Amino acid sequence: MKTNNPFPYRLYLVTDEKACLGRDFFQVVEAAVKGGVDLVQIREKELPEAAFLEKTLRLRELLDRYGVPLIVNDHLGVAQQSGVAGIHVGNSDVAPQQIREAWAGCGILGYSLEDEAHLQSPHAQLADYVALSPVFATPTKTDTITEWGLEGVRRIRNLTTKPLVAIGRVSAENATDLVTAGADCLAVVSAILSAPDPARVAEDIRNQIEKAL
Ligand SMILES: Cc1ncc(COP(=O)(O)OP(=O)(O)O)c(N)n1
Ligand SMILES: Cc1ncsc1CCOP(=O)(O)O
Ligand SMILES: [Mg+2]
Helix, strand or coil: CCCCCCCCCCCCEEEEHHHCCCHHHHHHHHHHHHHCCCEEEECCCCCCHHHHHHHHHHHHHHCCCCCCEEEEEEEEEHHHHCCCCCEHHHCCCHHHHHHHHCCCCCCEEEEEECCCHHHHHHHHHHHEEEEECCCCCCEEEEECCCCCHHHHHHHHHHHHCCEEECCCCCCCCHHHHHHCCCCCEEEECCHHHCCCHHHHHHHHHHHHHHHHH
16 A cells, blocks of 8 residues: 555454354455455464464465555564564563564554553554554453543543554444544454454445544
8 A cells, every 4th residue: 555654554353263253264354355454463362373373474475465464463473474564562562662673674563552651651652553452341352451432532532643543342333433533443353253244344344434534
């Protein structure tokens, strides 16, 4: 994508093979991309490093065909070895400072914002986007602290010009409200991966985002 905006992405698919409900992982992700997903993160928390690397390489090959960048969750070594676009980390992971020092080729560095005070931290300052995590409590990830809600999105929007990603029970039901509240990009796991028709749901959410911008 040719643009001056360093973070032009709007619909961010975060993977979890379990959420595909037994269907082929790569086919479900491909359908989501065809529907309008423009950024993907591989987040397979149960996979050991070698299997995670293998899956990352295969997914990158698929996404390269669509020009959609791939982000690796947590695993800096895998990210460096696999030629992906970037990495997402939270507060229990390798720190953004370390990532910037160790990986000159990191194009997109995402950071989970779990506390308003962390917005001014070096972690957030070094990130290319901050994720409001979770915007709504979700069974997909339960080890969380703050449920930001729409009010939290508005508050953080007023405090930063950094790209804001909303994640946590994002769906076609709340997409318009989240963008209106100030989110630049919506990150989705189950509403897309578990949908009977992932392409249709991705298209629906993407259309809502574009209309609300
Ligand atoms: C886009 C996005 N936002 C938040 C998270 C959560 O990251 P983290 O807090 O490190 O938790 P885990 O995903 O590692 O369980 C994310 N992965 N992606
Ligand atoms: C990875 C992650 N980080 C914060 S919430 C979440 C999971 C979001 O999953 P879902 O879209 O199914 O609610
Ligand atoms: Mg993490």
